[in-house]
Amino acid sequence: MPPVKKSTYHHGDLRKTMIEVSLDVIDEKGVDALNLRGLALLAGVSSGAPYHHFADRAELLAAIAEEGFELLESAMVAEGERETGDASVRLAALGRAYVMFATSHRGHFRVMFRGDTHSAKDAALKNSSDRAFQLLCDAVENCQIEGTAPPGDPKPLVVHAWSTVHGLATLCVDAGLSRIGIEPEILASMITSMTSQMFSAMARPQIPNTSGLEQSGSACCQSMPKRPT
Amino acid sequence: MPPVKKSTYHHGDLRKTMIEVSLDVIDEKGVDALNLRGLALLAGVSSGAPYHHFADRAELLAAIAEEGFELLESAMVAEGERETGDASVRLAALGRAYVMFATSHRGHFRVMFRGDTHSAKDAALKNSSDRAFQLLCDAVENCQIEGTAPPGDPKPLVVHAWSTVHGLATLCVDAGLSRIGIEPEILASMITSMTSQMFSAMARPQIPNTSGLEQSGSACCQSMPKRPT
DNA sequence: TGTACATCAGTGAACGCGCGTTCACTGATGTAC
């Protein structure tokens, strides 16, 4: 085996490198600045090379999003498993993982929640996002079973939980927080305490009594994707 | 005065029309689909005409964002003034206005919170967004004065409030909610109840005791823009 | 162990479209006199 040679004809793992380089560019200049020619140049290959790995630009974006959802799922699973207590504590851990993921994977997060990333055709991307989302649904329903979340249609609760962490994550990623002088150093402790507070507030039983949604009577998370058994 | 003539040489108010047409395109195809040539065609003028009103594409986007922040401010002021009770009730009204604005002005909202819209040069845009943001800061501080929000650094409270409504607004606008079967018809009542619950939960005095932020001791909203007096 | 061959993953030149932007020119409108 020869020593690591920088300039071999074959790249090694161009697919992986393209994604890495893309994330760098997104971090620095945003998703709009992504272009395959420029990325190929950064990856050290010619402009045609990426087409052996991605059919087109959209497929690269979809691959980044898919990887992101898989990383998010892993992070949520790992953080949830660290909490062995109440289901509500576990739910807060998922929320914490969500926000922490967004801040530590800004490039992924931006692509994942970009409207035009998700084409109806891409089943793999849909599956990966469904799995991550299902973790949240399950955690909310477990809170209901455990009695730490109000019974009934879990949809409003899921929306509440998701929008809470998604808003914080979005503001963190888009630097919306810098304008009010939030230092990155204090962000971590802030995320932890805020997600816990938000979710514990959500779990208070008085919520459904004022939600105005009981009368909808729809089935429990009927449209939620289910994990394969 | 001749009857309204469809094809006069002078358009009338091309600037306004360009913005309107842009919002239609954003609604249908997203911000990425905006291009000045196509917009000019839709507005019924030649491709060079818009340049008498906007120096370039970025200036058009900035104009849309600025108009959006002005509309948002108006909506928040109007909704806040309808509530004459507690400061905390007024804060919830602002949150409701924020989410309702996002759902009824999707195009504006998308441009307003797009990372690349805000260039440091555009003072008018910065002013309009600062004013809207200041409404939220003032409302939070009024809750503190009134005693319905915990004392101390208001920053975490402002972040909490903002991220809550921003997350819900983002999910509404990006159709993230459709995947869990939230019907548009029930969204309105949901927004009202959720923002109220979220903000009343936020205002509970136990929050700062667990926020892990007291020790930061930073000045109250020191970086927040102040309204001109 | 060497040779032939298939296959994979590169190169780099080229094509061509879309679109931002410019520019000389022109029709409409307002105003001074």
Place this chain on the structure above:
DNA sequence: TGTACATCAGTGAACGCGCGTTCACTGATGTAC
């Protein structure tokens, strides 16, 4: 009230770059024999 002129806001042709994408070709690698 008409005329001259300035100015504003259009036209539409053209320029040119950026970039997605293609394609014939080629170097590297793996495998059968």
